[in-house]
Amino acid sequence: MDFELLLCFILLIADFHRISCLFVTDINVPEIVDFRDNVTLSCSYDMSGHTLNSVKWYKDKMEFFRYSPMMHPVYMKFPVTGIQVQDGKYFCNESTCRIELSLLGAKSTGAYKCEVSGDAPLFKLADKADNMTVAALPQSDPLIESFNSMYRMEELLSATCTSDYSSLPTRLTWYINGEQASLGELQPSIDTSIPAHDYILRRQKLQVRFYLSGPRFYHAGKILELKCVAEIENFPELKRETSLNAALIHYDNLNNQMLIHAGSGASGSASAFTHHSSRKSIPLLFVIYLLLSSALSFL
Template sequence: MLIARDYWINWKGINMNSIQFFIVALLATIDIHMNQALNLSNLSVPRIIDAAQKAKLFCSYEMGNRTLNSVKWYKDGMEFFRYSPLTPPTTNWFPVKGVTIADGSSHCNQFICNVELEKLNVHSSGSYRCEVSGDAPEFKLIDKTANMTVGVLPKFGPFINGIVHPYRYGDFLAVNCSSDWSNPATTLTWYINNKTAPFTSLQPQLNEITRNTDGFMLYASSLQLRIHIDDPRFISKSEILELKCVADIMGISSVRRESKVRATILALRDAGHKQRLLGQGNGASASGSGSCYESIVFMQHWVFWLCFLLFSRGSPQLTNSHWS
């Protein structure tokens, strides 16, 4: 018999395979517990950022019962910053193309390590990794990686032109949406009353390309919406359509731009009613003009006959006087 604390363990009937399995499971449990104690809880890197801005990189971690040995920042696998509280100097910078750390921007301790990048350019895009390591004897490592795209973001919303007021049943609506210059290129989407416009109503998207002085290729996108207003509901019902053009970059909501216009669709019934009213007005004018003409002709005839009668009565007197 073998006594372990207050428990009596009868080793008879227990084979070595069971003992080995128990030991391995116990060690694995201990190892998992130790690994859970070192945790990189958050890595924040902008997915996309304008080259004129500064990029803030955040890394937070939980050391548990370990001592922090170092925190390292990498771009595309190349180290550009290190914080090592146990080894002076505690902060070090390393030259990496496209990476410029703003003076006095780094802030690191036992819980966080944040740096700020400035003077962003075409070489600043890439994969950024935060690596945290514990001290001896294990020197446990944990890291996370995030991608950052540096570009030129649009300053204005998309421009919509070609709208005409009003439209009628049977008309053809064609409006164009053009984006501001940007890198990466924008993806344009048309919405009609907050519903995605059918693909069949769109003309293929066109992209223009130019080059910025900072080395970025800039793109301008254009997409036309073409609709034949032949829906039967417009025969008897007028409606206002809200047309919205959205410019997206990489599907990121923070850099999304949009513009809206409204198109008035005049119902065929209302349009016909207006035409009838207009026709009646023209008819009334024509009738009035005819009556006026008839009155003038009547007055002319009346004056003519009056003069004729007066002249007829006076003529014999003049004749008799003449002959006498």
């Protein structure tokens, strides 16, 4: 083989390897976000010797942003339903592109793609995409109501847990001193829904009722802990919880206190009776004295 031909073949292989190396290394699209928040999307890419021609962002196959470093204007925005690129909130270069979006509710949910292209003559393309769900997420921890600061053993406890409104189904779970409440200790849940912000927002209420008896309370000492956990299926990072503690009074302590109070009360009553009786004994003796005097004078 001729030396020049061999050299051209080697260069062709090397050039083919170089051309095949353009790829998107990473894309950052949040899996789920609240519609009230702004969102930052970013992607990174390896040009491997290519000249960057453009970076394009798509939502559901519709382009809404473009970075073209060799053209004017360098940045371009396109109207797409459900999103709005914030003015001045974007930055792109030869290795990364980051943009910040304002969301417009449920219409912002979709597949977001970052596409990178090299310059002429091949205009090599590489892309990556990911899905983003935009929902009305709970903003506060679950609320526990009808829970007192002190309970007696054998007493019936009844408390209610209420989740915050959410467009995604919420599951409530009660824990009593670290143990999950049994089905027999739970009342049927109550689901309330209202339309708002183009969503159907739902709120869950779950009541727990049980008697303070059994080993889990006798072994717990003097503290009762009640915890309510609100979870959204498939999104463990959205879990919220509330815990409350109460003093737990055992019957032996209660009886001792009752005996002390009863003893104090009885002692006070006895003193009062003695004092009251001594005051009434004087008139009675005087009457007896008069009767005896009259009888003696008669004799």
